[in-house]
Amino acid sequence: MxxxxxxNLTQAVLKRLEKTSDPRLGQVLSSLVEHLHGFIRDIEPTxxxxxxxxxxxxxxxxxxxxxxxxxxxxxxxLGATILADAINHRxxxxxxxxxxxxxxxxxGARQVATAGSIAENTPGxxxxxxxxxxxxxxxxxxxxxxxxxxxxxxxxxxxxxxxQPEMNLRGKLxxxxxxxxxxxxxxxxxxxxxxxxxxxxxxxxMGGHNxxxxxxxxxxxxxxxxxxxxxxxxxxxxxxxSDPVFGVKDSLVxxxxxxxxxxxxxxxxIPNPFYTVDYDFGMVPAG
Amino acid sequence: MxxxxxxNLTQAVLKRLEKTSDPRLGQVLSSLVEHLHGFIRDIEPTxxxxxxxxxxxxxxxxxxxxxxxxxxxxxxxLGATILADAINHRxxxxxxxxxxxxxxxxxGARQVATAGSIAENTPGxxxxxxxxxxxxxxxxxxxxxxxxxxxxxxxxxxxxxxxQPEMNLRGKLxxxxxxxxxxxxxxxxxxxxxxxxxxxxxxxxMGGHNxxxxxxxxxxxxxxxxxxxxxxxxxxxxxxxSDPVFGVKDSLVxxxxxxxxxxxxxxxxIPNPFYTVDYDFGMVPAG
Numbered sequence: 001m002x003x004x005x006x007x008n009l010t011q012a013v014l015k016r017l018e019k020t021s022d023p024r025l026g027q028v029l030s031s032l033v034e035h036l037h038g039f040i041r042d043i044e045p046t047x048x049x050x051x052x053x054x055x056x057x058x059x060x061x062x063x064x065x066x067x068x069x070x071x072x073x074x075x076x077x078l079g080a081t082i083l084a085d086a087i088n089h090r091x092x093x094x095x096x097x098x099x100x101x102x103x104x105x106x107x108g109a110r111q112v113a114t115a116g117s118i119a120e121n122t123p124g125x126x127x128x129x130x131x132x133x134x135x136x137x138x139x140x141x142x143x144x145x146x147x148x149x150x151x152x153x154x155x156x157x158x159x160x161x162x163x164q165p166e167m168n169l170r171g172k173l174x175x176x177x178x179x180x181x182x183x184x185x186x187x188x189x190x191x192x193x194x195x196x197x198x199x200x201x202x203x204x205x206m207g208g209h210n211x212x213x214x215x216x217x218x219x220x221x222x223x224x225x226x227x228x229x230x231x232x233x234x235x236x237x238x239x240x241x242s243d244p245v246f247g248v249k250d251s252l253v254x255x256x257x258x259x260x261x262x263x264x265x266x267x268x269x270i271p272n273p274f275y276t277v278d279y280d281f282g283m284v285p286a287g
Numbered sequence: 288m289x290x291x292x293x294x295n296l297t298q299a300v301l302k303r304l305e306k307t308s309d310p311r312l313g314q315v316l317s318s319l320v321e322h323l324h325g326f327i328r329d330i331e332p333t334x335x336x337x338x339x340x341x342x343x344x345x346x347x348x349x350x351x352x353x354x355x356x357x358x359x360x361x362x363x364x365l366g367a368t369i370l371a372d373a374i375n376h377r378x379x380x381x382x383x384x385x386x387x388x389x390x391x392x393x394x395g396a397r398q399v400a401t402a403g404s405i406a407e408n409t410p411g412x413x414x415x416x417x418x419x420x421x422x423x424x425x426x427x428x429x430x431x432x433x434x435x436x437x438x439x440x441x442x443x444x445x446x447x448x449x450x451q452p453e454m455n456l457r458g459k460l461x462x463x464x465x466x467x468x469x470x471x472x473x474x475x476x477x478x479x480x481x482x483x484x485x486x487x488x489x490x491x492x493m494g495g496h497n498x499x500x501x502x503x504x505x506x507x508x509x510x511x512x513x514x515x516x517x518x519x520x521x522x523x524x525x526x527x528x529s530d531p532v533f534g535v536k537d538s539l540v541x542x543x544x545x546x547x548x549x550x551x552x553x554x555x556x557i558p559n560p561f562y563t564v565d566y567d568f569g570m571v572p573a574g
Contacts, residue, residue, distance in 0.1 A: 019494035061348005207306035
């Protein structure tokens with residue numbers, strides 16, 4: 001394995017990979033090498049350009065911390081996350097479509113009771129989110145767990161914002177015997193994804209904006225069913241057709257209905273005016 | 288740009304890239320997206336695997352510091368560096384072949400006089416390196432600058448080793464009127480590339496070793512000529528045919544001749560026994 005040239009190099013690297021002990025890892029690394037080399041052959045990077053790439057990746061790694069995951073952002077803005085998502089969730093009619101997890105998920109949200117609030121004194125427009133978790137045939141699923149998170153109306157998740165209480169606007173909720181769930185929160189707003197790092201530079205260079213249409217994240221799990229990671233989007237948000245992470249699907253765009261009724265508000269124990277959104281999740285049997 | 292699926296997603300991302308203001312960056316990003324998506328379509332990663340990839344890249348970025356560049360190592364062990372190198376240095380017969388820069392280069396080595404030493408009290412076998420810098424037609428090039436670096440016989444570069452003086456085993460040297468250069472150092476030994484980070488994990492998974500064959504690095508620059516980044520390797524090193532970074536070429540493998548002659552040693556002001564190596568660099572006009 002000497003005197004490797006443009007012509008024989010890729011084959012030589014693939015040959016070395018034949019000794020990889022884990023067959024799946026060998027397959028992944030072989031494909032990586034083929035595509036990485038294909039990329040290099042396509043663009044013929046100068047040495048300065050390759051060095052720029054190295055520095056770019058290093059900066060992405062170094063900006064990551066407990067509340068920042070730049071490689072997820074990069075994967076999102078290059079359409080890689082939503083492609084992997086589509087491949088992993090080839091779903092039948094009636095099943096809830098999935099969308100990207102995003103970089104702001106945190107495990108460990110507190111459990112809230114049905115109709116409880118995930119917003120601790122967060123200024124914003126009051127919102128009730130409610131619906132059912134059911135099979136694609138409409139059979140209710142009891143005890144399904146909804147793990148919910150969203151940004152505050154200021155556009156920041158609690159772990160980006162020292163002014164919000166720990167784990168604010170995050171919650172876990174179980175469905176009742178009819179598969180029903182309900183929780184109170186504040187209406188989400190569109191927000192910019194962080195543009196002070198490498199992923200932001202890519203977005204800026206692409207000439208697009210960095211505003212994600214307003215949404216609420218969900219991971220829905222139920223024993224015997226495939227977990228669903230998704231988002232519901234606010235109908236009429238101006239950024240729905242140019243989501244920088246390519247995550248919007250019509251089936252996930254939902255009408256957030258405005259109510260102006262002191263009586264209804266009093267009954268629901270929520271300030272007037274308020275919003276409601278009804279969304280049902282369709283689950284697919286596991287395996 | 289909604290409802291993107293496996294089928295239409297890649298085209299949608301490429302379409303968005305059409306607005307990229309810098310045409311070269313647009314070309315690079317488009318090729319990146321095509322190959323990244325191609326990689327994902329090939330391997331169909333599970334969500335857990337994609338997350339492993341994200342964590343892998345993050346760990347690579349976070350292990351980088353002033354004396355550690357993990358993405359260069361990764362590029363090296365995947366054959367990407369040497370491929371980019373080959374593409375950038377398509378050279379005529381007689382020109383010195385190039386090899387990888389590696390992650391341990393530092394600018395700012397001190398200048399040494401002809402026949403001066405770059406090793407400050409470093410234990411090891413004394414070595415004189417000497418030769419000429421010339422055109423491929425053999426015309427000597429005066430005032431060519433050789434920027435030299437190597438590891439100590441313990442396998443560590445000075446910036447990996449707190450026991451070595453700052454900038455030890457690094458030096459800059461100018462050729463004389465006959466294009467000649469000469470410097471004293473210690474004979475290099477093979478050494479392991481760092482295996483405590485993500486690049487090491489890849490190498491380990493590949494089932495190969497991580498020892499680079501013994502070598503000395505050079506960057507040779509001369510006004511009017513293309514710079515040469517290369518390495519010379521010690522003939523008969525056991526790792527020449529399995530270099531983990533694919534960098535060995537026959538034209539760069541050189542006989543390190545052992546001398547046992549108190550007279551010659553005294554004349555050269557070097558301890559006996561000692562080694563000499565003669566290597567001539569062939570430069571190509573710039574442009």
